[in-house]
Amino acid sequence: MRLKRCVFVAGTLLLSTQASAALCTQAWVEGAAYPAGTAISYASHNYTAxxxxxxxxxxxxxxxxDQGECSGKIDLPEWDIGRVYTVGKQVIYQGYIYQAKWYTQGENPEQSGQWxxxxxxxxxxPSVxxxxxxxxKxxxxxxxxxxxxxxCAWITDGQIDYAAPxxxxxxxxxxxxxxxxxxGDKHWAAAKQFLADGNEIYSHTRNHIDARSKDWDATGQINGxxxxxxxxxxxxxxxxxxWPSDVAADAPLAYLRTASGYIGGRAPxxxxxxxxxxxxxHTGVINPAQLADPYQVRWDLYTDQGQWSAYEEQVKAGGDLLNLHVDAAINQGGWATRTLHGVNDGSWMSVPxxxxNIHLDYIKAKADAGLLWVAGPSSVIKYTYARDFCKATLSTTHVSTVSFDTSTPECKKYATPISLQLYALSANGKLSARQKGKALNLIxxxxxxxxxxxxxxxxxVTLSAQ
Structure with missing residues (x-):
């Protein structure tokens, strides 16, 4: 599956740019009368009579x-003498913005004094x-x-006893x-708790059958x-x-791409x-921010000596296999996935x-420092595609707004909360953001x-200066 993506600039998707010029007020109209003090725009400049x-x-x-260069347009409504305005409503009159202090109808904004x-x-x-x-994120x-x-292999119960806590x-x-x-019952109970704690459950087949085996049944192993x-x-x-043993021929992989409910898989x-x-x-190891194929997610395997890992030589030199993978992701600005089995149990290559614990403390510190986002693979896949397909556009008015194009099927399929970075116009500008009337937290x-x-x-999303 090849998907048409938006273009990235310096690692992020540029949505809109706006110079620091003021917004253009109402356009000058030939033949109209303008009282002294009226603000209008003409040839990308604002003027006052x-x-x-x-x-x-x-x-x-x-x-x-001449009040200087301007750009954009005002999206607030013009004042209407017959319309009712309640507290907080804003209008445009003679090029200026007015806000109602209380209920009003028919009262000319220009003739309204301080009281x-x-x-x-x-x-x-503009505020942004x-x-x-x-x-x-x-x-x-x-x-x-x-x-x-x-x-559920029973020898990996260290996942329940040690990893999850x-x-x-x-x-x-x-x-x-x-x-x-x-x-067994204990595994299903544990899985319920894993989900309650925010973890992800993924499929590793029904019977751990090698996908190249004569006993392989795609319907049973993937859908089942x-x-x-x-x-x-x-x-x-x-x-x-x-995939069991991380091996798959072309036919099983093609089946997974069409299987209901799945949006990605580990590269076999x-x-x-x-x-x-x-x-x-796992060639390439780190997945780029623009994920080329969600069914070919690159990975690195944990082994006690770094065998078969891209970091084997660094591990031999004293490096920590788990932390090296995280460092590589941060340096490259990408997504690292780590394959493990059990923890402190009898499973193959169980992690001491x-x-x-040292690794968890390491990634916790990176996350707290704002360097790392730790999430399940499906969350990351959804984020990358929602970021690209739910195209956002910045419209700059007195209250700037960001709208999203949700018309594409990819946007609807992968839609999940995404992070926007807002650049305030003023040097010490503080912003507020609201969506569906709810205040959003800004970091x-x-x-x-x-x-x-x-x-x-x-x-x-409406944005305004505080």
Whole structure:
């Protein structure tokens, strides 16, 4: 599946730019009469009438005062003598913005003094210079997912006894891959708690059958495992898939791409013409911010000595395999996924508890520093595609707005909250943001910017200076 994507600029999707010029007020109309003090725009400049004017156009220096360059337009309604306005409503009159202090009808804003119903807010000015989408949530430099394979293999119960509690203690999440045909009651109970704690459950097939085996049954192993999970976990269905032994031929991979509910999978090693395995599933290791294929998610495998890892030589030199992968993601601005099995148990290449805890403390520190976003693989996939397909546009008015194009099927399929980075116009400008009438939390960022998480399907976001 090849998807048409938006173009990135310096690692982020540029949505709109706006110079620091004021917004253009009402356009000059030939033949209209303008009392002294009226604000209009003409040829991308704002002007104020020096005296009463009838017919003369700017830039006649004796009649019009040039207020400088302007851009954009005002989206507020013109004042209507017959309309009712309640407290807080804003209108345009003679090029200026007025706000009602209380209920009013028929009272001319220009004739409203300091103690009257209308407050003159002056000429409109944009609050935001430009907006760009953040490559990763909350402006993090990289994303990271830990995938624990073989839940329900019984020898991996360290995932239940050690991994999950350690994650919860630190407020972190991971993903757990279930072999659904071997799950006992304890595993289903644990999976329910994993989900309640914010972790992800993914499919690792029903019986852990090699996809190149003669016994492979795509319907049973891919769809069947999803049905098992839904039956035991209150309708929850996995959206990510991991191949047993990380091997798959072309036909099983093609089947997964069309299987209901799945949006991605771990990249499998390929099958050669002679039936042998070409171990290239994790080639490249770090996934770029623009994910090329969600069913070919690159990964690195945990082993005790770094065997088969891209970091093997660094591990031999004393580096920590788990932390090296995170560092690479941050340096490259990409997404790292780590394949593990059990923790402090009898599973294959079980992670020692001490090393696991040290790693969790390491990524917790990176996350707290704003460098790393730790999430399940499906959350990351949804974010990357929602970021690109739910195209956002900045419209600059007195209250700037960001709207989203939700018409594409990809936007609807992957829609999830995304992070926008807002750049305030004033050097010390503070912003507020609202969506569907609800105030949104803004996180201070670098260079007079803020990050805000928004739902593209929830409507436009209004931005204003505080």
């Amino acid at each position: 020096i005296s009463d004017i009838a017919g003369q156009s700017p830039p006649a220096a004796s009649l019009w005062k 009257d119903v209308w407050k003159n807010l002056g000429l409109p000015k 210079a430009f907006v760009q989408s953040s490559s990763w 909350n402006g993090a430099k990289a994303a990271y997912s830990m995938l624990h394979d073989d839940l 350690a994650l919860k203690q630190r407020g972190l999440v991971a993903a757990f891959g279930m072999i659904t045909g071997t799950c 495992s999803s049905d098992d999970i839904a039956a035991h976990l209150a309708g929850y269905r996995p959206s990510f898939f991991a 090693n390929r099958i050669a013409e002679n039936g042998g395995v070409i171990y290239d599933g 508890l001490a090393q696991y 201070a960022g670098p260079a007079n910017s803020y990050f805000v998480n928004v739902d593209p399907l929830a409507g436009a």
